[in-house]
Amino acid sequence: MHTLSNRPSSKPPRRERLALTLALTIAVKCLVLYGLWYACFSHPQTRHMLLPDGQLERHLFAAPAAHASHNPNQ
Amino acid sequence: MPPLDDVVALSRLQFAATALYHFLFVPLTLGLAWILFIMESVYVMTGRQVYKDMTQFWGKLFGINFAMGVTTGITMEFQFGTNWAYYSHYVGDIFGAPLAIEGLMAFFLESTMVGLFFLGWNRLSKRKHLMVTFCVALGSSLSALWILIANGWMNHPVGAAFNFDTMRMELVSIAEVIFNPVAQVKFVHTAAAGYVTASMFVLGISALYLLKARDVQFALRSFAIAAAFGLASTLSVIVLGDESGYTAGEVNKVKLAAIEAAWETQPAPAGLTLFGFPDDEQQKTHYAVELPWVLGLIATRSTDGQVIGLKELREQNEARIRTGMQAYAALLRLKRGDKSPEAKAAFDAVKADLGYGLLLKKYTPNVVDASEAQIKQAAADTIPKVAPLFWSFRGMVFLGFLFLFIFSAAVWFMVRRNLAPQRWLLKLCVIAIPLPWVAAELGWVVAEYGRQPWTIAGVLPTHLSASSLSPGSLWFSLFGFLGFYTLLLVVEMGLMFKYAKLGPASLHTGRYHGEAGSGTPEHLAEDQIAAV
Numbered sequence: 001m002h003t004l005s006n007r008p009s010s011k012p013p014r015r016e017r018l019a020l021t022l023a024l025t026i027a028v029k030c031l032v033l034y035g036l037w038y039a040c041f042s043h044p045q046t047r048h049m050l051l052p053d054g055q056l057e058r059h060l061f062a063a064p065a066a067h068a069s070h071n072p073n074q
Numbered sequence: 075m076p077p078l079d080d081v082v083a084l085s086r087l088q089f090a091a092t093a094l095y096h097f098l099f100v101p102l103t104l105g106l107a108w109i110l111f112i113m114e115s116v117y118v119m120t121g122r123q124v125y126k127d128m129t130q131f132w133g134k135l136f137g138i139n140f141a142m143g144v145t146t147g148i149t150m151e152f153q154f155g156t157n158w159a160y161y162s163h164y165v166g167d168i169f170g171a172p173l174a175i176e177g178l179m180a181f182f183l184e185s186t187m188v189g190l191f192f193l194g195w196n197r198l199s200k201r202k203h204l205m206v207t208f209c210v211a212l213g214s215s216l217s218a219l220w221i222l223i224a225n226g227w228m229n230h231p232v233g234a235a236f237n238f239d240t241m242r243m244e245l246v247s248i249a250e251v252i253f254n255p256v257a258q259v260k261f262v263h264t265a266a267a268g269y270v271t272a273s274m275f276v277l278g279i280s281a282l283y284l285l286k287a288r289d290v291q292f293a294l295r296s297f298a299i300a301a302a303f304g305l306a307s308t309l310s311v312i313v314l315g316d317e318s319g320y321t322a323g324e325v326n327k328v329k330l331a332a333i334e335a336a337w338e339t340q341p342a343p344a345g346l347t348l349f350g351f352p353d354d355e356q357q358k359t360h361y362a363v364e365l366p367w368v369l370g371l372i373a374t375r376s377t378d379g380q381v382i383g384l385k386e387l388r389e390q391n392e393a394r395i396r397t398g399m400q401a402y403a404a405l406l407r408l409k410r411g412d413k414s415p416e417a418k419a420a421f422d423a424v425k426a427d428l429g430y431g432l433l434l435k436k437y438t439p440n441v442v443d444a445s446e447a448q449i450k451q452a453a454a455d456t457i458p459k460v461a462p463l464f465w466s467f468r469g470m471v472f473l474g475f476l477f478l479f480i481f482s483a484a485v486w487f488m489v490r491r492n493l494a495p496q497r498w499l500l501k502l503c504v505i506a507i508p509l510p511w512v513a514a515e516l517g518w519v520v521a522e523y524g525r526q527p528w529t530i531a532g533v534l535p536t537h538l539s540a541s542s543l544s545p546g547s548l549w550f551s552l553f554g555f556l557g558f559y560t561l562l563l564v565v566e567m568g569l570m571f572k573y574a575k576l577g578p579a580s581l582h583t584g585r586y587h588g589e590a591g592s593g594t595p596e597h598l599a600e601d602q603i604a605a606v
Contacts, residue, residue, distance in 0.1 A: 018134065018573070018580075019192075022141040025565060032558050033145060037152055040551035044155030045541050049166025056163055056241045057409060060432065060538065062439070 084548040085157040085540045088555065090522070092149050094515055095559040099143025099566070101514050104218060104265055105272025105307070106136045107211035110191075112299055114207050118200045127585070128296055129207070131578045132276060133191065135570060140188055142566040144180070147221075149555060151177075157548070161529050161539035167244045168234050168251060169224055176220035184213035218268070219261050226257025229521070230325045231530050236425060238408050243533065256325060259318045260521070266310040267517065270477055271510035273304025277484060278507035279574050281500040284493070288587035292578050297493075301484035308477045315474065316372060323373035323381065326531065328391075329524035331384045332460045333467045334369055335359045339383040343370020349468075352460040357385065384457050391430065392453035398431025400424045402441040429533040430456075436537050458526040466519040473513035480506055 045051060110129050117125035151173060154162045162169070187209040194203050227234075233250030234243045245251065277300035283293035322330040330336075335352040336344065337359070346369035350362035373381050382390075404421035405428060433452040434441045444452070480502060487493040493500075525531055529539040579586040 018138075018569075021569065022137065025562075026141055026144070029145060029562065033148065036149070036551065036554050036558065040547060040554065041152035041156045044152075044162075045159035046155045046162045046166070049155070049162045049170050051159060051163040056160060059160055060241075060435070061406060061409065 079545045081543055081545060081548065082537050082540045084545055084552065085153070085543070086536065088157065088548060088552045089150065089153055091552065092146075092153070092555050092559070093522075094518065095555075095563070096143070096146045096150065097514060097518060098511060098563060099139055099146055100218070101268035101271035101510065102139045102275060103136065103143055103214050104268030105270065106132060106139070106275065107207070107214050108269060109272055109276055109299060109303055110136060111204070111207045111211045112303060113296075114204050116299075118204050124292055124295060127578050127581055127583060128292060128299075130195070130581055131292075132296070134573055134580060135275075137188070137192060138566060138569045138573065142562050142569075144185065146559065146562065147180075157541055157543060158529070158539050159541040161534060163242060164534050164539070165227075165234075165243050165530060167242050168227060168231075171245075171248070172220045172224040172227075172251075176217050176224075179213055179217040179220060184210065184217055187213055215265055218265055222261040222264055223252055223254065223257045225521075226254045226260045227251055228529060229260075229525055229531050230254055230256035231533050236428065236533075238405055238421065243530070255321050259314060259321045263311060263314040263318050264514075264517075266307050266314055267510070267514050269307035270304060270311055271514060273300045273307055273481070274477065274503070274506055274510045276300035277304060277481075278503045278505075281503035282574075283577060283587075285497065285500050285504070289577050289579075292586065294493075297484065298488050301481055301488055304477070305481035305485050308474065308481050312474055312478065315471075319372055320375060326524070327382055328384070328387050328457060329463070329520075330373060331382065331387060332458050332463045332524060333520060334373075334381070335362075335460050335464045336369065336381055336383045337385055339380060339386045340370075342378045342380045343367040343374070343376070344381040345369060346372070347464075350464075352464045354460050384460070388453050388457055391456040392449060394427045394430040395433060395449055395452050397424050397427040398429065399434065399442055399444060400431075401426075401428035402431040402434075406442070429528070429530070429535065432538055433527065433535050436535070455527045458524055463520055463524050466516045466523070470513045470516040470520065473509050473516075476506070477510065477513075 045055075110133050113125050113132065114129040116122075117129060154169075187206055190198070190206045191203075191210050194206055198206065231243065232254050233245065233247040235246050236242075237244045251257075276296055280293040280297035280300060283289045284297065319330065322333075335347050335350065337357045345364040345366045347359055348363045348365050350359035352359045367377075369381055370377065370379060373379070401421065401424040404417065404424060407417050408421055430452075431441050433455060434444045434448055436455070437448040437451060438444050480499070483496070483499050484493075484503065487496050487499065527536050528534065529536050573580050577587055579588045582589070
């Protein structure tokens, strides 16, 4: 199979350029995702899909109506 | 557009946006992996270089899509814990396992095999490399399987029971969760839709080469494989979509009735509204064009099975809300410490409708003393808006039949060796490249919007599932995701256009269009295409 690797050029071969682009994209993606996670999702209310004791009970039994403005009685 | 400060609506919008973006990448990976396997199998069986070139070129486009798409789904898992904390707690015992297995599949099996696919050409024997390609295809489909098992459970929660001590749904039977009929149908329908997407992608780009009379032998073989695989996949999507409709008729009656704008319960077998303008306010469909019997036959597979209309379903749901109020009261009694057998029996008798009682939390903190008006309003909430479902479904089905026509015509003219004069078909194939994505996204709108007002159908209302976050943080992360995913999409499109334009010449074998010594002048290429 012919490759461009023998051609005199300062640029890397096109195939390697694609691999480089993809590797760079994945690296940047991981960084951005980490940034988004750190900024917005690193302190979830649940840990291992579990809420602190009693929080769901308070949500279901004691919380005020979330959409009181839609209350058909009002 | 949701209200600027509605946390539930913003959480939904964020999840929907990330899921829809994620699914721009998924179907091509799902389908192209199997097309690569078919191409490489032919290479291993025949030893013909062109099939290896096909596997490597389409593999390159697969690699671009995989690199852009991988990890875009993980952001949904971020959201579970942060934006959907109550939902996560409620269902974590069931949801955790499929998500963890999917993570293992995606990150270990699939990613490792994708790496081997690209790096193994000169290091592995032909057969071993073929096995790697098979594992790439299998791994991507298995990843989808586990996600769709989780999603299927949200639509039809089987194999689990509510534990009032932990306030969670707990796993009773993993087999029931895995073999949930909704999950199974959803998996095969979604996977087959991915195969259609990839087939149209290969078909369209190959058609472009044929229109330009370049790389003709390469393009013809790619076109033939895509046409055959696409035809089989489209037939599967349609048959499995029909099965999905039947399953919905069994377990998601509201969704089915809303999709079909079936306001009233008709005498069996019900007619299918082919076209019309559903009016949610007046609960009727204007200018409806009906096909008698068809809906009843599709949805019940019988001539005497009834498709229950939305008005009757709402009445049934109202009755369940009243029972749900009793369940809520019984649960409250248990949580206040009365663990007597009588209290447990009272709860067990009505706990199936606890979720319906929880619908009232939107209107009153004290579910047990909800007013008649609140009960009526909660019952009305159990019916999603009909028009978006009606139109999304019809758009998806129309596109499905368009794909059937395109793939059938492609196979027909290929078999008759009469493809070259059909420039209209080749142009149609190019134009149709993005349409399977449109169909897939419409399908997800039908599936997920049709589940409202529930996150877990009949068990947990959406408005109780979301965390107590500030709207500002949701807007911030929403724009973060949208900006980032849009950038990824732009990069993907740029690379795809670039390499599709380069074609197999990007392999630098010296045999293809535009390469020095490729030796296929345009007039010869036109002769080749004319021969088919």
